[in-house]
Structure formats: C-alpha cells, structure tokens
Amino acid sequence: MSIIIKFFVAPSRDAAAAVVEGGPDGVFDSLTYGNFDAEEALIEWEGIFTGRSFAELVDADVPEVVADPDDGGGPLVLLVSAALQDALAGADDLRLGEVSQRWVRERAEDREVFDPEISAWILTGLAELASGIGDREDRLYCWIA
Template sequence: MSIIIKFFVAPNRDAAAAVVEGGPDGVFDSLTYGNFDAEEALIEWESIFTGRNFEELVDADVPDVVADPGDGEGPLVLVASLPLQDALTAAGEPRLAEVSQQWVRERAEDGEVFAPETAAWILTGLAELARGIGDPESRLYCWMA
C-alpha cells in the first residue's frame, strides 16, 4: 500500500520518469491521495470501466511501469492505460458514481474499507484531470512513494 499517491499529466514518458525521485510537485499539476494501493486501483478501475478481467489486465502488464529505480522498494511512476484514460475522460457523474460504488464493493471483499464519498472524490478528480489533457501525446501518470 502506498503512503503518498500523486496523479499527474505529463507530455511523455521521459518527462514523467524524470520526477520519480522527488514527485511531480513543482513540475506538473497533481492530485494527491494516500493510503491505498494505486497500482491495484488502476487495474480495478480499468476492469470496471471496460469490463476486462482483472487477471487479463495483470497478464497484459497494466499499468505500465515508467520508472522504478528502487525495484519496488521506493518511489515509482506508472502510466494509466489509454483505455482507462479515455474512460475517465468520457465518464459523466452517474458513471463515475457507479464505478466508485463497484470499487468500494471490490475493496470490501478484500477487507479494505473505503467510504463511498472518498472513492467518488478520487475518481471525479481523476476524470477532471484526464479531461484537461489537451495534447494527444500527453498521458495520465501516477507517482507513488
């Protein structure tokens, strides 16, 4: 489980990887969250949005690791998949509420408690961040420490 999670938009993988040590603050606008497994959440969100099986996404190496200098023992940067980024961009409030409720149920099955309002707040923030991507080459990234 990550202590600090920051989602941000960067113009390319190299720019995103460059912030792995210190995080995106001061370089890119970011949304800060904490205390959940963001890597697993990215997979779960994509699974819920797209209907793809969780294991299928894991086998496809979703999400893609952009930078991991500590080999899993320190900060790392992930990139959200294009299907997830597109789903967040297109999702209206009812769809975001539906996905957040499903995510809360899935987390509860694993013994992790999330307030539905918190889940909705996270996904709404990510959707707004994704909608703000103007450059087609830019992507949604996640920094975790």
C-alpha cells in the same frame, strides 16, 4: 499500501520518469491522495470501466511501470493505460458514481473499508485531470511513494 499517491499529466514517458525521485510537485500539476494501493486500484478501475478481468489486465502489464529505480523499494511512476485515461475523460457523473460504488464493494469483499465519498472524490478528480488533456498527446501518470 501506498502512502503518497500523486496523479499527474506529463508530455512524455521521459518527462514522467524524470520526476520519480522527488515527485511531480513543482514540475507538473498533480492530484494528491494517500493510503490505498494505487497500482491495484488502477487495475480494478480499468476492469470496471472496460469489463476486462483483473488477471487479464495483469497479464497485459497494466499499469505499465515507467520508472522504478529501486526495484519496488522506493518511489515509482506508472503510466495510466490509454483505455482507463479515455474512460475517465469520457465518464459523466453517473458513470463515475457507478464505478466508485462498485470499487468500494470490491474492496469490501477483500475486507478493505473504503469511504464511498472519498472513492467518488478520487475518481472525479482523475476524470477532471484526464478530460483536461483533450486532444494533446499528454498522458496521465501515477507517482507512488
């Protein structure tokens, strides 16, 4: 379970990796969340959006680790896949609601209670962040501490 989760947009992997120790605050605009497994959520959200299985995404190394200086013992930066970034950017409110509800149900199957309103709030924020990228080469990243 991640304590602090910050999603942010950066122009390159190197720029994203450079904030691994202190986080993206003051360097990149970010959205801050907490108390859920962000790496697992990225896999689950992508699976819901794309129809790919959890195992298939894990085998494909989704999400990709950009920086993990403490080998799992400290903060790390993940690259949100292009498929998930595009799905979030193109999702309307109805689709975000569907994904949110399905994610809450999946978490409940694993006996994890997740508030549907918070789930929708997270996905809506990410969709706004992703859609703001537009045609730029920037990418969406996740910093976890």
